[in-house]
Amino acid sequence: MKIAVIGAGNMGGAIVRGLASGTKVAPENIWVSNPSQPKLDALKTCCPALSVTTDNRQAAEAADYIVLAVKPWLVGEVLGALSLRKEQVLLSLAAGVTFDRLAEYAGTERTLFRVIPNTAVSERASMTLIASHNATPEQEKTVLSLFDELGLAMLIPESKMTAAMILASCGIAYVLKYIHAATEAGVEMGIAPKDAMKMVAQSVEGAARLILDNDTHPAVEIDKVTTPGGVTIKGLNELDHAGFASAVIRAMKACL
């Protein structure tokens, strides 16, 4: 399988690094294009077997899968200049650019994917949302397996993309807000800021692992650390009195 990544910014660059160090595509089969050379040089330094170019057409020429990682407002211009072959599969990262819009530029018959990673893709810990259009089950399996190597990937209908992005892409900011707030509590209680931040971040990762690795539920896991009359329940009830759950739900819904 040959892949071209068009746009080597935050997302494109992280995806290239992840794919190049994964098992699904040989680095020699990855082309990357970007208008400015320094980003290409940086990728080439980390993965010398990649091919890089400032010419999008050259990058896309031999690719089976083309990952479009440019800003949404550049999608039309970049696709218009590519002249893709009909069998080439397009994966668009552009947030908010629907299949209808992509088909206007790439043709209604084309196999299209919308792929929305979150910023943890750089750590290979992304929650990546994928929707497909005109794809075979094999193509869906291939794209899912590519992004499963960069964290966890899930196939969803396009109609659920906005809600899922709020959970997974905006949601990462809300988790970071919790990490920041809890770190400040630690500092107030006399723990050095960097230590406090690590303690909180590892606890968040641990909580996430408990959910992802087991057939469980947050309420079940909370119950395990909540001794009757103990300290944890006091804090949990304070969170409830302050409207924690309601604030999270309202924050998510405010993004709609």
Ligand SMILES: NC(=O)c1ccc[n+]([C@@H]2O[C@H](COP(=O)([O-])OP(=O)(O)OC[C@H]3O[C@@H](n4cnc5c(N)ncnc54)[C@H](OP(=O)(O)O)[C@@H]3O)[C@@H](O)[C@H]2O)c1
């Ligand atoms: N950031 C996120 O959390 C996130 C999450 C999900 C999806 N997305 C989507 O991912 C896409 C990329 O976002 P990003 O955050 O990676 O943006 P970014 O860091 O600005 O990267 C965009 C890259 O596209 C390059 N570029 C500009 N014009 C180009 C052209 N004509 N041909 C090829 N490459 C071109 C830019 O190059 P120069 O800078 O050298 O000009 C830049 O390296 C966006 O559509 C965004 O909606 C982002």
